Amino acid sequence: MDIRQESLKKHYEWNGKIEVVSRAPITNSEELSLAYTPGVAEPCLEIQKDYDKSFQLTRRNNLVAVITDGTAVLGLGDIGPEAGMPVMEGKCALFKEFGDVDAFPLCIRSKDVDEIVRTIYLISGSFGGINLEDIAAPRCFEIEKKLKEICDIPVFHDDQHGTAVVVAAALVNALKVVKKDIKEINVVVNGAGSAGIAISKLIMKMGVQNLTLCDSVGIICEGDKRLNSAKAEMAAVTNRSHLTGTLADAMKGSDVFIGVSAPGIVSEDMVRSMNKDAIVFAMSNPTPEIMPDKAKAAGARVIGTGRSDFPNQINNVLCFPGIFRGALDCRAKEINDDMKVAAAYAIASLVDESELREEYVLPFAFDKRIGKTVAQAVMDAARKSGSARLI
Numbered sequence: 001m002d003i004r005q006e007s008l009k010k011h012y013e014w015n016g017k018i019e020v021v022s023r024a025p026i027t028n029s030e031e032l033s034l035a036y037t038p039g040v041a042e043p044c045l046e047i048q049k050d051y052d053k054s055f056q057l058t059r060r061n062n063l064v065a066v067i068t069d070g071t072a073v074l075g076l077g078d079i080g081p082e083a084g085m086p087v088m089e090g091k092c093a094l095f096k097e098f099g100d101v102d103a104f105p106l107c108i109r110s111k112d113v114d115e116i117v118r119t120i121y122l123i124s125g126s127f128g129g130i131n132l133e134d135i136a137a138p139r140c141f142e143i144e145k146k147l148k149e150i151c152d153i154p155v156f157h158d159d160q161h162g163t164a165v166v167v168a169a170a171l172v173n174a175l176k177v178v179k180k181d182i183k184e185i186n187v188v189v190n191g192a193g194s195a196g197i198a199i200s201k202l203i204m205k206m207g208v209q210n211l212t213l214c215d216s217v218g219i220i221c222e223g224d225k226r227l228n229s230a231k232a233e234m235a236a237v238t239n240r241s242h243l244t245g246t247l248a249d250a251m252k253g254s255d256v257f258i259g260v261s262a263p264g265i266v267s268e269d270m271v272r273s274m275n276k277d278a279i280v281f282a283m284s285n286p287t288p289e290i291m292p293d294k295a296k297a298a299g300a301r302v303i304g305t306g307r308s309d310f311p312n313q314i315n316n317v318l319c320f321p322g323i324f325r326g327a328l329d330c331r332a333k334e335i336n337d338d339m340k341v342a343a344a345y346a347i348a349s350l351v352d353e354s355e356l357r358e359e360y361v362l363p364f365a366f367d368k369r370i371g372k373t374v375a376q377a378v379m380d381a382a383r384k385s386g387s388a389r390l391i
Contacts, residue, residue, distance in 0.1 A: 017089040064103040064129040064324055066091045071136035075285055081107030084134055099321025099371045113139055117146045124151050128328050132157040137193040138230040154327045154335045160198035162316035165340050167199050168206055169347035170314055173361035174302040178277040182207040186254040190214045190247055191261035192231050205337055212239045212250045219243050219250050263287030271298035283314055302358050311359035319343050322374025330379045330388035338385040339378045346377035
């Protein structure tokens with residue numbers, strides 16, 4: 001039985017991957033009176049007087065909503081909110097396992113930006129953070145932007161920023177392996193959706209100066225009338241040489257290829273056209289833009305994918321539990337760029353330079369140091385940047 005059929009079988013057995021467990025014992029009349037009526041009136045009145053006590057007197061301090069509209073679920077596309085529920089439950093299970101964060105899945109039956117934003121805002125008082133998931137671009141950008149403007153808790157779109165943080169961490173260590181300076185490399189990012197744009201923005205903040213972004217048509221260039229608003233914004237700050245053409249044209253003379261796009265679209269010849277000691281992160285799942293053995297044969301030095309059966313798996317589970325753990329523990333108002341950069345360097349730091357090699361640039365997902373290390377780095381950055389409410 002292959003992994004997909006075995007997973008389906010297990011999902012029938014599990015009948016859901018998460019459950020609610022009471023933290024308060026209710027085994028007699030006194031315990032009932034303390035956890036519920038009449039005793040529960042006192043914490044209610046305390047919160048009425050002081051909103052901030054909702055984080056002390058309820059589980060809100062550790063509760064994240066994992067929210068989707070079902071329009072970009074994994075590689076399956078627009079399958080609907082209910083069909084996205086197994087992924088959201090899985091995400092919640094990862095939150096608990098890797099960050100001890102309680103998370104709850106919410107699937108919204110709407111594709112209307114304002115309706116989704118309003119729905120999330122209206123329930124935000126029940127949570128300490130919002131994790132957006134599997135929402136199609138460019139709608140996801142607008143939803144996140146509007147929520148950040150009106151919510152007083154962190155809003156984080158993991159498909160964008162989680163992916164960006166782990167890619168950035170991998171890049172930091174891969175550059176150490178090939179002994180190249182982040183300020184001098186030429187980077188090509190293929191895929192101008194939520195992940196590709198977020199990756200581009202974050203690694204540029206970390207020092208990348210020469211970056212070319214491509215979509216399914218080819219190189220994105222300033223002045224191209226076909227671009228949506230998100231791509232047009234990126235065109236104004238990338239591809240400063242104003243290159244035009246195909247992905248193959250963009251890859252000539254590049255040092256780094258980052259793919260969040262489609263299977264099998266990069267050839268060995270395209271990798272051969274890159275500079276010596278090239279870095280290739282081919283993250284299309286389940287089939288990468290180019291298979292690792294072919295990229296290696298074509299001269300790539302460091303290769304990463306999204307898959308667990310190849311070295312250097314670039315997996316969001318390395319970052320989002322720790323990022324939210326840190327954000328919740330210091331009661332951050334937002335998860336800002338400084339916190340994301342800190343998370344990337346924290347992940348990278350867990351691979352000691354004595355261990356660093358071509359096939360080991362990221363810690364393994366089950367490394368128990370990750371959650372705490374990322375959380376501490378995120379808290380420190382939140383305090384320095386003014387995002388933290390608890391000092």
